[in-house]
Amino acid sequence: MGAIQEPTREMGPYRVEIRSESFYLNRTEAEGCTVPSRYEAVVPAADLPYLTAAFQQVRGHKAWHLKEWAGGDPTDTSWTLPPDGKGEAPAASWEVSRDGDKLSIRGPWIVYEVERGVLFTELRYLDLTDLDEELKVLDGGADAG
Structure with missing residues (x-):
């Protein structure tokens, strides 16, 4: 169980729940967002500044500063496999692209289906x-944190 953070106005529809080695990033009002695969989400391109703000909130939490998670293996994405262990894990690197007004994010995370309007x-x-760096490139080099 994690610690649900109070969202800032700059985070728009995003909410963060802090955990020990990972965090949940949830988007409310997610109608129109899609989940092409377990490792990919498509959201509005206008979400870039909201994502940056959500990631700043994560970095501001004591769990980030303790860095108990920092010794992990960045190439091990086996934690993303479904509970039955079947299927392929994602690549350890991020693929972020913009197609018109849509932003596609694919990489070493788990993306659950949109349920009750929440991604x-x-x-x-x-x-x-690494995700921040990829988003920064799309955002014209803006400071991602």
């Missing part, structure tokens, strides 16, 4: 910096 994801702290 649920889980992301390791270990993978956050």
Whole structure:
């Protein structure tokens, strides 16, 4: 069980729940968001600044600063496999692209189906910096944190 954080206005529809080695990043009002696979989410491209703000909140939490998770293996994505262990794990690197008004994010995380208008994801702290860098490139080099 994690610690649900109070969202800031800058986070828009995103909410964060802090855990020991990972965090849940959830998007409310997710109608129109899609989940092409267990490791990919498609959200509005306008979400870039909201994602940056959500990641800043994660970095501001004591769990991030303790860095008990920092010794992990960034190439091990086996934690993302379904409970039955079947299927392929994602690559350890992120693929982020913009197609018009849509932003596709694929990588070492778990993306759950949109339920009751909420998109649920889980992301390791270990993978956050690389995702930030990919998003920064799409955002024209803006400071991602």
